[in-house]
Amino acid sequence: MSAVLSLQDSGPRHFLDLKDFSAAQLRAMLDDAAAFKRSRANPTRKPLAGKTLAMIFEKPSTRTRVSFEVAAKELGGDTVVLSSKDMQIGRGETIPDTANVLSRFVHGILLRTDRAAKMHDLAAHASVPVINGLTELSHPCQILADLLTFEEHKGPVAGQSIAWVGDGNNVAASFIEAAARFNFKLRLACPEGYQPRPEVLAWAQAEGADVALGQDPAWAVENAACVVTDTWLSMSDSEDEAAARAKIFAPYQVTNALMGKAAPGAIFQHCLPAHRGEEVTAEVIDGPTSVVFDEAENRLHAQKAILTWAMG
Ligand code: CP
Ligand code: NVA
Numbered sequence: 001m002s003a004v005l006s007l008q009d010s011g012p013r014h015f016l017d018l019k020d021f022s023a024a025q026l027r028a029m030l031d032d033a034a035a036f037k038r039s040r041a042n043p044t045r046k047p048l049a050g051k052t053l054a055m056i057f058e059k060p061s062t063r064t065r066v067s068f069e070v071a072a073k074e075l076g077g078d079t080v081v082l083s084s085k086d087m088q089i090g091r092g093e094t095i096p097d098t099a100n101v102l103s104r105f106v107h108g109i110l111l112r113t114d115r116a117a118k119m120h121d122l123a124a125h126a127s128v129p130v131i132n133g134l135t136e137l138s139h140p141c142q143i144l145a146d147l148l149t150f151e152e153h154k155g156p157v158a159g160q161s162i163a164w165v166g167d168g169n170n171v172a173a174s175f176i177e178a179a180a181r182f183n184f185k186l187r188l189a190c191p192e193g194y195q196p197r198p199e200v201l202a203w204a205q206a207e208g209a210d211v212a213l214g215q216d217p218a219w220a221v222e223n224a225a226c227v228v229t230d231t232w233l234s235m236s237d238s239e240d241e242a243a244a245r246a247k248i249f250a251p252y253q254v255t256n257a258l259m260g261k262a263a264p265g266a267i268f269q270h271c272l273p274a275h276r277g278e279e280v281t282a283e284v285i286d287g288p289t290s291v292v293f294d295e296a297e298n299r300l301h302a303q304k305a306i307l308t309w310a311m312g
Contacts, residue, residue, distance in 0.1 A: 012129045013310045016119065018140045018177035019203060025309075026144075026181050033148050033298070033305035040074070040301070047312030048077025051107040055133065058084040058113045059235045063272065064133050064141065067299035068110055071307055080106065084113075099125035108311040114236035129310035136170055136236035137197075142271045143174040144302035146228070147182060149295040153267050154225045157184045163224035163262065164188040165217045166252045166279050167245075168196035171230045171271050176200050180209035188213050189220035191248050217252055221262040228269045229254045229279045246278065254280040259289055267291045 018026060039045075053072045057065065069079045084090050089098050099122050102109050108129045111119050116135035123130040132140055150157050161184065164172050168190040176196060179186035186209070188196065195213055204211045214220060221227050232249040233242050259266060268280070268290045276282040285292060 037301040046076030048075035071303040096125040145298040163220040180207040187220040
């Protein structure tokens with residue numbers, strides 16, 4: 001059990017990164033997500049009754065915002081959605097003061113920010129659970145939805161092979177952590193200079209994860225049951241880099257030809273929003289191997305499992 005989990009035993013149940021959890025805890029959350037999906041029409045549980053989740057967005061969001069809002073409400077809770085530019089943190093109120101004040105009003109706080117340090121500061125000072133709604137370094141809520149989707153289409157993920165093609169970004173980092181905890185093989189093809197942070201890979205390797213990094217998309221997708229990509233320019237990256245990145249990442253576009261090199265029946269995943277003609281062709285993302293809208297829907301079911309664990 002990690003140090004964070006030891007703290008969670010006595011303090012708030014933060015959901016910050018997948019590596020903070022044991023394999024058994026994450027498996028239980030994923031199974032709970034599947035159960036929430038099955039029972040959506042006839043819900044038997046209202047674990048958030050009388051509870052309110054505050055969500056602070058320093059960056060845009062469609063899926064995270066709507067899925068958490070609907071999830072909290074379907075679980076019997078309520079939400080307050082805030083943009084940091086409308087809050088006093090936008091004019092310099094400190095994160096510790098904000099954490100203390102919100103902890104008196106609400107029962108959980110989700111934060112989307114491009115400074116992970118802010119999220120950790122919030123978690124350190126909040127007396128209610130803090131949920132990572134995406135930082136520049138990770139996106140753990142997304143990966144639970146991705147694995148729920150994978151298992152619906154391909155069966156238990158343990159021992160199977162997933163390929164990540166493109167930018168070694170925040171979503172890739174959470175996939176690496178997931179590979180260690182869910183015991184699947186992960187091959188990442190990322191151009192030089194855009195590879196996942198060495199400490200994330202080192203952590204996974206120290207955990208015994210079957211994770212390998214290369215630069216060749218064809219190598220990464222060989223025998224993969226699922227091919228995953230994401231935008232070439234994340235919200236935390238400068239728009240000024242767009243043209244240079246488009247050139248560097250061009251060989252990493254997920255095409256039908258690349259999908260043809262994966263295992264027969266391989267599926268395509270993308271956390272969305274997508275850019276057709278950049279990281280993926282329209283024929284792939286709108287074609288028969290794509291499960292991106294199941295993946296988007298599964299955010300809702302996965303968020304319910306996370307909210308129940310953290311606040312229920
Ligand atoms: N995938 C995802 O997190 O989408 P949003 O940015 O719309 O929340
Ligand atoms: N890597 C993307 C994910 C968006 C959900 C970003 O950070 O912008």
